[in-house]
Each structure stands twice: as C-alpha cells, then as structure tokens.
Amino acid sequence: MATATHLAELQQQIRQRYHDLSKRLQQVAHYVLDNPNSIAFDTVAVIATHANVPPSTLIRFANAFDFSGFNEMKQLFRKNLVEETSSYTERAKLLKNNQSDASLETPSDILQQFTLANTVALQELTSSVSPEQLDAAVDLLEHADTIYVVAMRRAFSIASYLSYALRHLERRVVLVDGFGCMASEQLALVGEKDVVIGASFSPYSPETIELCDHATQSKAKKIVFTDSQVSPLAANSDVCFVIKEAAVESFRSQTATLCLAQSLAVSLAFRLSRQ
Numbered sequence: 001m002a003t004a005t006h007l008a009e010l011q012q013q014i015r016q017r018y019h020d021l022s023k024r025l026q027q028v029a030h031y032v033l034d035n036p037n038s039i040a041f042d043t044v045a046v047i048a049t050h051a052n053v054p055p056s057t058l059i060r061f062a063n064a065f066d067f068s069g070f071n072e073m074k075q076l077f078r079k080n081l082v083e084e085t086s087s088y089t090e091r092a093k094l095l096k097n098n099q100s101d102a103s104l105e106t107p108s109d110i111l112q113q114f115t116l117a118n119t120v121a122l123q124e125l126t127s128s129v130s131p132e133q134l135d136a137a138v139d140l141l142e143h144a145d146t147i148y149v150v151a152m153r154r155a156f157s158i159a160s161y162l163s164y165a166l167r168h169l170e171r172r173v174v175l176v177d178g179f180g181c182m183a184s185e186q187l188a189l190v191g192e193k194d195v196v197i198g199a200s201f202s203p204y205s206p207e208t209i210e211l212c213d214h215a216t217q218s219k220a221k222k223i224v225f226t227d228s229q230v231s232p233l234a235a236n237s238d239v240c241f242v243i244k245e246a247a248v249e250s251f252r253s254q255t256a257t258l259c260l261a262q263s264l265a266v267s268l269a270f271r272l273s274r275q
Contacts, residue, residue, distance in 0.1 A: 003066040007036070007080040010073070011229070013065060018230055021064070026230075027053055028061040033229045034244075040077035044070055110248065117246030118255040124244055125256045137239045138267045140221050141171070144195035148187055148215070150176045151199035151225075152207045158199045158225060158257055165265035169272060176211060187211055192219035198233050199225035199257070201245070209233065225257055 004010035014029050021029060031051035032039055038047060048055040062070040141147060147166055151159035156177070163175040176186045190196060196215035200208040209232045215222055216236045224237040227244065234240045241260060246253040 004076065007076045010065065010076055015229055017064075024053060024057050025061050025064060027051060028057055030228065030230055032061070034227070036077050036080070039074055040080075113248045114246065114253060117248055118253055121244060121246040121253065121256040122259060125260060128244070129241060129260065133239055133241065134264070134267065137223050137241075137264055138271060140195045140223060140238065141166070141264065141268050142271060144171070144221070145193040146172045146174060146190070146195075148174045148176055148190055148194060148196045148220070150183075150187070150196060150208055150211045150215075152178065152205040153200075154252075154254075155199040155201060155205070155208070155225070155257075157254060158261055159197075161258060162197060162261050162265065165262070166268075169265065169269055178207060183207060183211060184214070187214060190215055190218045190220045194218075194220045195223060196220050197223045197225070198237075200231070200233055201227045201252070202231075204232055225260070 004013055011033060014033060018026060018029050028051055031047070035050070038050060042050070044055050044058055048058055051058070058070045062068075062073045065073065067073040149159040149163045149166075159175060159177070163173050166173045174186060176183050178186070187196075196212060198208055198212040198215070204226075212222060212224070212233055222237040222239075224231075224233045224240045225243060226233045226240065227242065228234070229240075229242050231242075234242070243257050243260065245256050
C-alpha cells in the first residue's frame with residue numbers, strides 16, 4: 001500500500017482497513033476520521049488524551065499507514081485545511097475561544113452560543129458534502145418506487161420533516177415510526193426498487209441500525225445521515241452524509257442535518273418541475 005499523499009486518500013485507506021485494525025488502532029481511526037481539525041492543530045499529547053490512548057498508539061497508527069511518524073501524517077490534515085477550509089478554520093478557532101469564556105446564564109447567552117456553533121456547523125456542511133453525493137441522493141429519490149424514512153429517538157425530527165416534504169412532492173413515502181412496536185411490519189415490503197433514508201447519531205439507535213440492515217438484505221438503496229464515517233449506518237449505504245452538528249455544553253443541534261434534508265427535498269422539487 002502506497003503512502004497517502006492527500007487527506008481524502010488517507011481517509012479512504014482508513015475506512016477500507018478499519019475492521020482489520022486492532023481495537024486500540026480502531027479507536028484512533030475513529031478519532032482521526034471524525035476530528036480533522038484536532039489532528040491538524042493539536043499536539044500529539046492533546047490528541048492522545050482526546051482519543052483516550054497513549055501517545056505511542058498514535059505513532060503505531062501512523063506507522064500502520066506507512067508514515068515515519070504521527071507528525072508526518074498530521075501534515076496531510078494541515079495542508080487540506082489550508083487549501084480548502086481556511087475560512088472555516090478561523091471560525092472554528094473563534095468559536096472555541098468564545099465558548100471557553102462564555103457563561104450560559106441567560107436565554108440570550110444560550111441563543112448566542114447556539115447561533116455561533118451552528119454557523120460553524122453549516123459552514124463545514126458546505127465543504128464536507130460533495131456535489132456528487134447530492135446528485136446521487138436526488139437521483140435515488142427521483143426514481144424510487146417507495147421511500148421509507150427510518151429515524152428514531154433524537155433523529156426522529158429529521159424523519160418527520162423528510163416524510164412531510166417528500167409527500168408534498170407526490171412521492172410514495174412510508175414513515176417508519178414504530179408506532180405500536182410495528183416498525184418491522186412497516187418496513188416488511190421494502191424491495192430493491194425502493195429507497196430507505198436512515199438517520200442516527202451517536203449513541204446510535206439499535207432500532208434504526210436493525211431496520212437499515214434489513215433494508216440492505218432486501219437490496220433496497222440507502223441514503224444515510226449520520227455523524228461518523230465508521231458509524232454502523234455507514235456500512236453498505238449508497239449515499240452516506242457524515243454531518244458534524246453543533247453542540248453547546250453537550251446539547252447537540254440538528255440545524256445542519258435539517259438544512260441538508262431540506263436541500264435534498266427542494267433539489268428534487270426543482271428537478272421534477274423541469275419534467
């Protein structure tokens with residue numbers, strides 16, 4: 001295996017080899033994929049602390065992908081940020097500084113912090129989602145016989161919006177809400193001409209994982225909204241949107257995910273209007 005020379009190449013190698021790595025190295029892989037800004041700018045000691053591994057494990061991880069050391073691997077992350085996401089980097093630094101000094105004593109404080117955090121999340125969304133992914137998702141929605149929307153617990157609001165919007169576009173939509181413990185029955189007729197939209201974020205909903213696995217076995221196409229490239233929903237998906245949502249004091253937003261969901265629905269509306 002050749003040493004990666006671009007960040008996208010390294011990320012692809014990590015995803016491909018993830019299940020062959022030791023548990024410790026998988027732990028590092030998860031952190032490396034989900035926290036590119038930290039890898040670019042934090043010290044090895046800080047990264048090791050956040051990833052909950054010894055610094056030596058980071059070195060072993062870099063060696064496993066043919067780098068001479070972890071700092072050499074870090075250069076790919078720094079180069080990518082400088083070339084493609086410099087404006088987001090500056091916003092992320094500003095947000096970090098503001099959060100460290102901010103007190104959340106009033107509703108106005110909380111609104112300000114969520115607004116700042118969501119601004120950064122939306123900026124990252126535009127740079128992390130490719131035109132090819134968007135086009136592929138809209139293609140699947142356009143040609144699906146039936147669209148099943150599966151999202152439980154915190155992600156249910158995403159499913160609710162998508163089912164509402166897609167029905168207004170005269171798509172045949174089934175909202176798999178599990179009412180009366182009937183989720184499996186609601187998805188029982190899914191087939192290879194259908195599309196399943198699944199959404200789940202850490203800690204992942206076991207129900208959503210199980211239902212999406214059933215969709216894979218039924219050869220349905222899958223569009224996934226999740227928060228990690230090694231999320232259990234990402235495996236075997238046709239289009240996987242990895243979304244880094246804003247968070248304030250461990251309270252996570254859904255702004256970026258809803259923005260993406262609405263963008264897909266409106267894109268489909270424009271496409272159908274041209275037919």
